[in-house]
Amino acid sequence: MNTTKRQKQRKVLLMGKSGAGKSSMRSIVFSNYVAKDVRRLGATIDVEHSNIKFMGNLMLNLWDCGGQDGFVENYLTHQRAHVFSSVAVLIFVFDIESREFAADVISYSSIIRALAEHSPSAAVFVLIHKMDLVQSRLRQQLFEERAEYIRAASESFAPTVEFFATSIWDQSLYKAWTQIIYFLIPNARSIEGLLRELAEVVEARELILYERTTCLMVTHVTRDVEADNPFSDRFERISSILKTHKQSMAKHTGIPAGSANFAEMQIKTGRFMFFITRLTENTNLAASIPPSEQVFNAARINITLARPRFAELDVASKPRPAVQQAFAHSAETPAEREAAVAGFEG
Amino acid sequence: MEDLPDAEVPHTDPVPPRFHTGRLPNSKAGDGKPRLLLMGQRRSGKSSISSVVFHKLPPSETLYLETTTRIKKESMHSFMDFQVWDFPGHLDYFDPAFDVDNIFEEIGALIWVIDAQDEYLEAIMRLNTTILNLQHSYPNINVEVFVHKVDGLSEDYKGDTFRDIIQRVQDELSDHGYENAPVSFYQTSIYDHSIFEAFSKVIQKLIPQLPTLEALLNSLCSTCHIEKAYLFDIMSKIYIATDTSPTDIGSYEICSDYIDVVIDVSEIYGWPRGEQNGEDESLTETGNNDAESLITMERKGNNYLYLREINKYLALICLMGDDSPAEKKAVIDYNVGVFQAALKQVFPRAERDAVDAPAA
Structure with missing residues (x-):
């Protein structure tokens, strides 16, 4: 384009x-x-x-x-x-x-x-x-x-x-x-660095960045306890789960499988909280976080706020288009900013 | 490419399965485990059905199942306990050597499996003999006929076969003076969701609380603008109740696939972490006791899926309507909480179990 x-x-x-x-x-x-x-x-x-x-x-x-x-x-x-x-x-x-x-x-x-x-x-x-x-x-x-x-x-x-x-x-x-x-991927290292920073900020146990259409994992960051996760093949499994789900959604809604993307998925249980949200135009981010409602909400907002930085990496040497700037600001309504702050204090 | 030819077609039964009859299954004690009997000709697919539905065997693996030579009894522990008895095809149940009373005494439903790809005249003959024999001593037994293996038939032929079987069974029964027999018919296949759908309807007839559940779901749907709500048994993925709006197999499939996603992800991240939570100790964990999940789709506006664990066995899954925006989720959460409390009164047993056996 x-x-x-x-x-x-x-x-x-x-x-x-x-x-x-x-x-x-x-x-x-x-x-x-x-x-x-x-x-x-x-x-x-x-x-x-x-x-x-x-x-x-x-x-x-x-x-x-x-x-x-x-x-x-x-x-x-x-x-x-x-x-x-x-x-x-x-x-x-x-x-x-x-x-x-x-x-x-x-x-x-x-x-x-x-x-x-x-x-x-x-x-x-x-x-x-x-x-x-x-x-x-x-x-x-x-x-x-x-x-x-x-x-x-x-x-x-x-x-x-x-x-x-x-x-x-x-x-x-x-x-x-x-x-x-x-x-x-040419800038895998820098994406990984940024992702690690983000993981620290949102206190995620694990962040998985994957490409939207293929559901292939680009990279992941694992912190603390999650390193002991007994499922070492979990990244492939998640790719495969998401892909299957995509097909099922496509079949039901009648839209082509290529565009049957979800905007967000959340799973909250007593042992973990998990959500997948859009990060950049072509990538989704899956986050596994500790089971705490504050951390969960704060993480969602912080990830929204981090989008522009990832968008920059995504397009390497190109000035950031106006659309993305607008996008960045839309996430900063006073209410949301407040919530983010509250999240950190809580 | 991604559509199975028969997937989108709503389930249109020429003979709609009867609604819940409101009567308890035949049972001496009244609290016994209802029994599902799987019967039919040999090689009609009885053991495959029970393996796929109750043991999660991949359908392709059923080719390797051995012939059943004796009655296989299996107990299912779920929101309600029931037994599945898988009968060898060659048995003559009314042989005097058999203790007929013992077999049919606490029966909940008799499931008769007919192989739609095979000659079915003999199967129908035996089915009718069975129904007529049972009619005298156990008139309240629900007879459910699964016209099975329909995946291998073309769309037209499938319908014809199905109608032909219904016609023959009913004609013969009325020839013997037995009108309006309690017989329902379903087209099933283990390669898609139809077998689960059929089992759901069979099980629903055995739940005395069904009208209450449906009323609860109806009021939940109308308050929260839910398009369709299902109450699923998590383990078997049978739905034990839904609201009374029209059902199509598509929405069942999507909900059933959605449970898979949640279960699979939960398996990956739900491992026990012990108490070493690192620096997080300053935070009080306010995690949910009951799992909940939702998915918002990108293309279809506000349409989204909502899942909430109701108790150890049951999950509520809702397809949200267009006019129920995600911002109102807190209200929906609250209403689902009310629903959950109501359900506790309907199924006090499940609650008791959860207390007796703390979650593993």
Whole structure:
């Protein structure tokens, strides 16, 4: 909408053998598909480009590369420079059920070679997919074996390549994509710093910043007791819960899943209080706070007041537009300011 | 893409399930646990239904359930205790070797499951024999027929099958001189919410307090401009009462999904933290005793969802009307508090339980 906004384009290649599940995971993460809907997807022909706006200033340029042998050969020969130049991230998907694992790895290593040639600074993430098809007690072992074997074929990327076991049927998919996104966000450090400051001010036990449309976590801050939370996979779980809820809302209200966003959600119990609210144009903030009504109300107001600062980070080097200024002031009606003060005193 | 073809269609029963009859289930003691009997041909889906509804088994896993060979009795402890008896399909209940009285004595409802994707003539024949046999000794038993596995049928065929089954059952019963039999019909599937909806209606008939609950919900709805209010049993996600405005399965689904969100988030953050609350000790914690939650949607103006834990077993979920802005939440909180107090008088038992067994 604004041409002066300097956007960071990041090229992300999604590759892997035909039928490995590349388009399925793309549809689930970015296009609000439900896991069982992906059956309807056909084979990807050549490359499907999609541009995904993430956090305002980050534009993901996702290349979903069809995995049939003919296409792959084409990528490696005629289109070599076109496909492999200026790549930020390569995501390579292996099918755990594949009968020709050795052949898959050979194809992988020729792609790695092309990548090393044109974008030596790219990051490589390997997803070992469809883990749900393996018996649960064998999963970890099989995953490690495969990962070792693939790492050995990763040449110059061997020390940095990261492995994830994924499945579209549980939150493991979100775990992997959260890591990938974290790597791509240019100012993750400064967002994290600001978030930590905010957490101190509002006395939150935990703050989770996540992107609105994909429900992927951007970053989180955990304080004090919450560090002992026995659910170490809670961030992915929350992504997955929110995504499911979004779909259910969309179905009921008849609005497209992409825009079925809630303005706010609160849960108050005797053990914790939790709310999710909008932070910037593209992000929501989930906060878990101690079970106290004052802290809760003060936190809500303080987070509203902190929005402009995050909005600045969101758009990096752009002067703050007037709309956001108006927004900042609207939250400062006398009553609310009073409430905020009362909250601190209480 | 995100719509299941049958999800938006309101539940239109050609034969509407009868309203609450106001009579207590057949029971000697009067305070016994009402019993739900699941019966039907073998492989019609009885065990799958009981696993999905009462044990939260994912529907896809029911493929691996073994054939039931003996009567499986399960007790459900919730806002009211009831037993679910899962019968093997091949049993002949009226074999003299069976203690018929023992089986049907304290029965609350007989649920007969018919596989809509299979030949159902024999099932109907057996159903009718059962109804006619029961009619003499236990005329008050509610017979609930679940026309099951309808998810696999096309929309037209589904309706036809459903009507055909109703027609055949009723014709045959009236041929035997049994008019207006207390039989209700439901279309069900374990792959969507219809099985929960059907169970909700079955259970509601067994709650003697239902008219009171409905009246309470009605007055709450009109005072607070609530579009639709449900009283849910949290564990089974069966709703035990709703206000008397028209129900559509959509609003049930959204409320049921909403409970999931609240339960899942509560599981993540509700872990016991001990007493080391760090620097927070200066603050007195004024947390709620009863969980409450609300969701405001961005697009639909003031429309929002409101959840309040009523007691250990029950939660009230309201779909708020357009003219009930979020600013008035304090008033709604108060009214829900009044509702909660009223409910305590209706269900003194749940309260007693909560005192006896402090929350785990």
